[in-house]
Amino acid sequence: MIYKINFSEGIVEFVKNRGRTFLEASGPKQAVAAARELFRHTRDEQVKSLGSDQYLVTFKVSLDYKMHLVRTTEKAVKHIRALEQYANSRYLDRYIVAIVYMETGEPEFLADTDIRSEISSLRKAAVVSREVPNVVSFIDYDIAIYNYLELNSKKGYQSRVVRNVKS
Numbered sequence: 001m002i003y004k005i006n007f008s009e010g011i012v013e014f015v016k017n018r019g020r021t022f023l024e025a026s027g028p029k030q031a032v033a034a035a036r037e038l039f040r041h042t043r044d045e046q047v048k049s050l051g052s053d054q055y056l057v058t059f060k061v062s063l064d065y066k067m068h069l070v071r072t073t074e075k076a077v078k079h080i081r082a083l084e085q086y087a088n089s090r091y092l093d094r095y096i097v098a099i100v101y102m103e104t105g106e107p108e109f110l111a112d113t114d115i116r117s118e119i120s121s122l123r124k125a126a127v128v129s130r131e132v133p134n135v136v137s138f139i140d141y142d143i144a145i146y147n148y149l150e151l152n153s154k155k156g157y158q159s160r161v162v163r164n165v166k167s
Contacts, residue, residue, distance in 0.1 A: 003139045012038050014139055017146035020058040022050075031055035041065040061143050063151060069144035070151070072096070077148075083109040091126040092141070098122060099145050 003014040010023030021038055025031035028047040035057040036042055042059040050056055076093040077100055080086050086094060086109065098119050101110040110118075126132045132141070 001138070001142065003136075003142075007038055009034060010038060014061075014143065017061045017143045017150065018058070019061060020056060022054070022056055024053050025055050026053060028055065031057050035059065061147065063147050065147065066140055066144055069140055070148050073100075073141075073145050073148040081107065086110070090131055091122050091129055092131045095119065095122040095126060096141070096145055099142070100149065103146075103149055 001015070005012045005014075010021050012019060012021045019039060019042070021035045023031060023034050023038070025034050028049070031047050032045050035045065039059075039061075041062040041064075043062045045057055045059045048056045048058070073096050076089070076096040080089055080093060080097050086097060089097075097107065098110065098113075098115055101107060101113075102115050102119065123135070123138060127135060132138065
């Protein structure tokens, strides 16, 4: 989902754990500095001139952004392993697992679910049940989920060590 936040200095948009901002600056370095003033948790910034002192700065959100939410994501993915557990979990935890399923295809018990409508209804239910204060709070959760996925999909990463048996 695209989240759009308007500031007097510019516009910041977020999709997954990536962001972009449209702003005015006198040069590329100043554009990056202005983007960091709007949102300071950036990495891998790229600047594109749009002409007449207008710049588009694209970035990824830093991997250490709100680590407690990344741990919440990790716990939800680790603990919800069956459809019955999924059905009895909090709406927010179900939302996390549904997003992970949409991106990775795991866990397989959600294969028969219309995942897009499930995610939409879980977002609404989480706000109504006050697990999340408002829809804007999903920006942080989506960033944490996609940071979790990025951290766990890096080449060579394994969450546990498996040793070969010596004969």
